[in-house]
Amino acid sequence: MKPILIAGGGIGGIATALCLRARGVPYELFEQADVFREVGAGIQLSANVMRILMKLGLGGPLAAIGVMPKGLEVRSWQSGERILWTPLGYEAERHFGAPYYHAHRAEILAALVDLLGGANVHMASKVARVDQDGHGTSLTLEDGTTHEGAMVVGADGIHSIIRDQLFGKSTPRFSGNVAWRGTMPAEAIEGLKLDYLSSNWWGPERSLVHYFISAGRTHNWIGVGRSTAPSRESWSATGSVDEALAEYAGWHPQVLAVIRATTKLFRMALYDREPLATWHKGRIVLLGDAAHAMLPYHAQGAAQSIEDAYVLAACIDEARDAPEKAIGRYEHLRKGRAEWVQRFSREAEELFNMSDPAKVARRDSRLRENQSKYPSGFPEGQQRIYGYDADAALARAPA
Numbered sequence: 001m002k003p004i005l006i007a008g009g010g011i012g013g014i015a016t017a018l019c020l021r022a023r024g025v026p027y028e029l030f031e032q033a034d035v036f037r038e039v040g041a042g043i044q045l046s047a048n049v050m051r052i053l054m055k056l057g058l059g060g061p062l063a064a065i066g067v068m069p070k071g072l073e074v075r076s077w078q079s080g081e082r083i084l085w086t087p088l089g090y091e092a093e094r095h096f097g098a099p100y101y102h103a104h105r106a107e108i109l110a111a112l113v114d115l116l117g118g119a120n121v122h123m124a125s126k127v128a129r130v131d132q133d134g135h136g137t138s139l140t141l142e143d144g145t146t147h148e149g150a151m152v153v154g155a156d157g158i159h160s161i162i163r164d165q166l167f168g169k170s171t172p173r174f175s176g177n178v179a180w181r182g183t184m185p186a187e188a189i190e191g192l193k194l195d196y197l198s199s200n201w202w203g204p205e206r207s208l209v210h211y212f213i214s215a216g217r218t219h220n221w222i223g224v225g226r227s228t229a230p231s232r233e234s235w236s237a238t239g240s241v242d243e244a245l246a247e248y249a250g251w252h253p254q255v256l257a258v259i260r261a262t263t264k265l266f267r268m269a270l271y272d273r274e275p276l277a278t279w280h281k282g283r284i285v286l287l288g289d290a291a292h293a294m295l296p297y298h299a300q301g302a303a304q305s306i307e308d309a310y311v312l313a314a315c316i317d318e319a320r321d322a323p324e325k326a327i328g329r330y331e332h333l334r335k336g337r338a339e340w341v342q343r344f345s346r347e348a349e350e351l352f353n354m355s356d357p358a359k360v361a362r363r364d365s366r367l368r369e370n371q372s373k374y375p376s377g378f379p380e381g382q383q384r385i386y387g388y389d390a391d392a393a394l395a396r397a398p399a
């Protein structure tokens with residue numbers, strides 16, 4: 001079998017390579033950067049994605065670098081009242097059959113890269129174009145070299161050139177909101193005596209979540225909301241603590257103390273994409289943010305790209321001589337789910353960032369009522385996101 005050509009070595013592309021290798025399917029991965037790099041801070045790894053990462057053998061490494069939060073709390077921005085509580089930790093592990101971790105983005109990438117090793121990986125290899133004919137596909141790099149394969153997987157992120165090449169150039173949608181992402185050594189906030197929780201603070205116009213990462217050595221916060229100051233869609237754009245404090249003026253002392261202790265702070269504009277009519281043309285197919293870039297309100301972008309990777313590898317393995325059939329099955333299995341999460345994340349925008357105080361009060365009352373509505377402690381949306389089992393989905397739509 002000719003190799004599967006993977007364009008892009010972010011979390012989605014690397015996961016695709018790992019899932020293909022686990023099934024003995026040949027691949028070649030092309031990443032434009034000279035070294036694998038993840039800038040930024042914490043990321044949430046929910047049960048749906050941990051179930052897959054454990055199958056790849058990453059359960060141990062991720063347990064060593066992650067933090068298992070005991071629960072998720074939603075607190076009111078000013079009074080600090082806890083208005084919603086969802087168990088996580090061992091209770092979530094029992095319920096969903098896989099753990100939930102908070103971890104550092106760079107450490108997750110390092111764990112994936114360690115497992116992958118260097119074979120069949122081409123760094124400093126920017127893909128310039130992809131082509132196909134009745135027999136296969138080819139991928140041409142910026143330096144003019146060409147590689148041939150059975151199919152191309154476009155895992156080249158929100159600004160995917162493969163998406164543009166297949167469906168015409170389009171620009172991502174600016175949501176009007178920005179994300180602040182800050183970290184600090186755990187000792188810097190020792191005085192707050194924080195527990196291992198996902199602490200979410202919801203206010204008017206913005207929200208903030210903070211939690212421990214890096215096996216408890218580092219504390220991390222992400223604040224999302226409206227901002228009038230200009231900002232760039234860049235993982236490495238920095239921000240100042242004073243600007244962040246000004247945007248969170250009047251918030252609970254715990255929130256302000258966390259922001260004040262920040263030693264590294266980034267600020268990026270948030271973009272997503274409209275769903276596509278299809279994710280593929282012939283033997284060229286999209287995956288991860290290239291297919292369904294979403295807002296981070298449900299912390300699912302990377303998780304969905306890993307779900308994509310697992311399902312795509314299974315579809316390819318189970319139809320080795322019929323790439324177009326494999327791609328059709330992959331899209332059938334994944335498009336509905338990933339685009340539901342994409343829509344669900346966009347719908348959450350208003351919930352998290354509403355500014356009218358009366359609306360905020362109504363939202364908070366609804367949350368208090370919800371607490372008693374779900375006897376398992378897990379609201380419907382969470383059940384649907386965390387409960388996904390890729391193998392069960394594959395079994396329901398056999399090759």
Ligand SMILES: Cc1cc2nc3c(=O)[nH]c(=O)nc-3n(C[C@H](O)[C@H](O)[C@H](O)COP(=O)(O)OP(=O)(O)OC[C@H]3O[C@@H](n4cnc5c(N)ncnc54)[C@H](O)[C@@H]3O)c2cc1C
Pocket residue numbers: 007008009010011012013030031032033042043044045125126127128155156157158160161179181222287288289290294296299300301302303304305
């Ligand atoms: C503030 C924020 C918080 C988030 N929190 C979470 C979270 O808690 N949990 C979660 O699951 N998700 C989260 N996400 C989403 C997550 O970061 C993304 O969805 C995920 O990184 C997408 O992975 P990807 O591999 O599809 O794309 P990317 O990570 O963008 O990777 C694309 C790769 O392709 C390479 N590339 C691009 N063009 C080319 C080319 N022409 N040739 C070769 N290589 C190329 C790039 O260099 C890059 O390495 C968050 C996002 C934001 C903005």
